[in-house]
Amino acid sequence: MICSYPGCFxxxxxxxxxxxFADLNNLAAFGDDFDHALSNAVxxxxxxxxxxxxxxxxxxxxxxxxTLKPNxxxxxxRAFFQTVNVDIEExxxxxxxxxxxxxISLPRWLEEFARNEKIDLSAxxxxxxMQIYNEKNR
Numbered sequence: 001m002i003c004s005y006p007g008c009f010x011x012x013x014x015x016x017x018x019x020x021f022a023d024l025n026n027l028a029a030f031g032d033d034f035d036h037a038l039s040n041a042v043x044x045x046x047x048x049x050x051x052x053x054x055x056x057x058x059x060x061x062x063x064x065x066x067t068l069k070p071n072x073x074x075x076x077x078r079a080f081f082q083t084v085n086v087d088i089e090e091x092x093x094x095x096x097x098x099x100x101x102x103x104i105s106l107p108r109w110l111e112e113f114a115r116n117e118k119i120d121l122s123a124x125x126x127x128x129x130m131q132i133y134n135e136k137n138r
Contacts, residue, residue: 023060
């Protein structure tokens with residue numbers, strides 16, 4: 001499912017960007033340049049929409065980018081709207097459902113103990129890290 005929302009790209013005098021999604025409670029992403037800001041905006045949009053879908057919440061209707069006018073002030077040198085697109089399923093497959101390999105260092109005797117006891121170190125680490133993550137993000 002491809003989702004598209006207009007983002008207002010604001011450029012500061014130092015060249016850095018801020019991207020604001022007015023349709024999504026003024027959700028904002030930032031970047032040191034346009035490409036970095038766009039990449040962060042895609043990531044933020046994907047996570048936001050994925051979480052709404054996970055909660056079975058209704059997705060806000062995107063505004064028509066052709067009817068929007070940027071509200072620029074002295075803090076920015078320019079502002080413009082651009083539609084930001086993201087494939088939510090592909091994003092979820094990559095970030096939530098694919099696994100990555102990580103090397104951990106353990107004393108040899110502890111690794112041998114885990115192997116002998118048939119303890120899945122990956123599952124153990126994932127469970128513990130999820131517990132810490134959930135505690136910090138309540």
